[in-house]
Amino acid sequence: MVVRRWLINLSLALIAVLLAFIAVRDVQYQVSSGRLTDLDPERVSSILLQRSAVPVIRLERGDHGWQMRSPIEAPADVEAVERLLRITQARVERVLPADATAAGRLGLDPPRVRLSLDGLTLNIGERDPIGHRRYVMIGDLVQLIDDQHLPSLLAPPEQLLSRRLLPTDFRPVLGSIDGRPLSADALAGLVEVVAERVEPLDAKLSGRLLMIQSADGIEQLRFLVSEGGTRWTRLDQRLSYLLAATPLPELASGTDSEATELGVAPSQSR
Incomplete structure (x- = not known):
């Protein structure tokens, strides 16, 4: 009986040693990798x-x-x-x-x-x-x-968001500011515009309504552009793109009479 108990204890000890060896081997493998x-x-x-x-x-x-x-x-x-x-x-x-x-x-x-x-x-x-x-x-x-x-x-x-003003695969063909058409050259210049930073939309905004239609006719972007043209707010994304300078000279001379006011609830992204 004593011998049997001794053999059982020895077996358990050997199993413990084996498990410890496996653990150490795994750790050493992790270190070596x-x-x-x-x-x-x-x-x-x-x-x-x-x-x-x-x-x-x-x-x-x-x-x-x-x-x-x-x-x-x-x-x-x-x-x-x-x-x-x-x-x-x-x-x-x-x-x-x-x-x-x-x-x-x-x-x-x-x-x-x-x-x-x-x-x-x-x-x-x-x-x-x-x-x-x-x-x-x-x-x-x-x-x-x-x-x-x-x-x-x-x-x-x-x-973690892209700072590009327009989506990578978006090609603008038609655009307008408060209903007045934008030229093809002005639209082409927007393709490579990258903002300084992106902020969640969390305040009451006012500005000029700018709309851009994609070449495939499927997607239309709507921005509310601040006076001076350096804050572009994508209304569907509820994000504001802050630019170092306006990419459209005609936006730099915007007046309050041309402005559209929009009340927006605080953003929930923060």
Whole structure:
């Protein structure tokens, strides 16, 4: 009986050693691979970004590039999305098995940021006070990476939006300001206009109504343009595009008598 119990204990001990060896081997493999994930940023097609007390950001790659689906429906900025995806290739400095009792102390329960890429979830926590690395938990492993990705992860939705005034595939053929036609040259000049920044629509606006028709006749854009022509508000997107200078000289001389006033409820995107 004693011998049998001894054999059982020995078997359990061997199993524990084997499991420990497997865990260490997996950790060593993660370290030797050198990267946080094996995802190819060029092949990622969906992004879900969750932060506490702010709207969830959902991005999808489609035929016309990256699109933000929530909390704003609009084209996304390719460079901003690429910066966000750089975390997939972050160099891993250290790997350790996740300790459920320490998850809260590391800022992983709940995580400061939860990033899901094609179904793979990265839980981003606090910074290591000694090595100044960022804790990231994937599955049962906590990994330490360079702390350079947090600004992109914490960016407000509007900073991930395209700053192009017109959609990439939009070709304008007809346009008007308050019903007065725009010339073909003036419309062509709008194709490459890029705003300084994009802001959510959250105030009462006034300006001149500018309408642009696409070459295929399907899409029509409506902007409310401020006096001076440097703030263009897309009414369907509820976004304002702020320009360094007006792309249409005739807008620089707008008067209040030509203005249209629009009352808009505060934006829900913030």
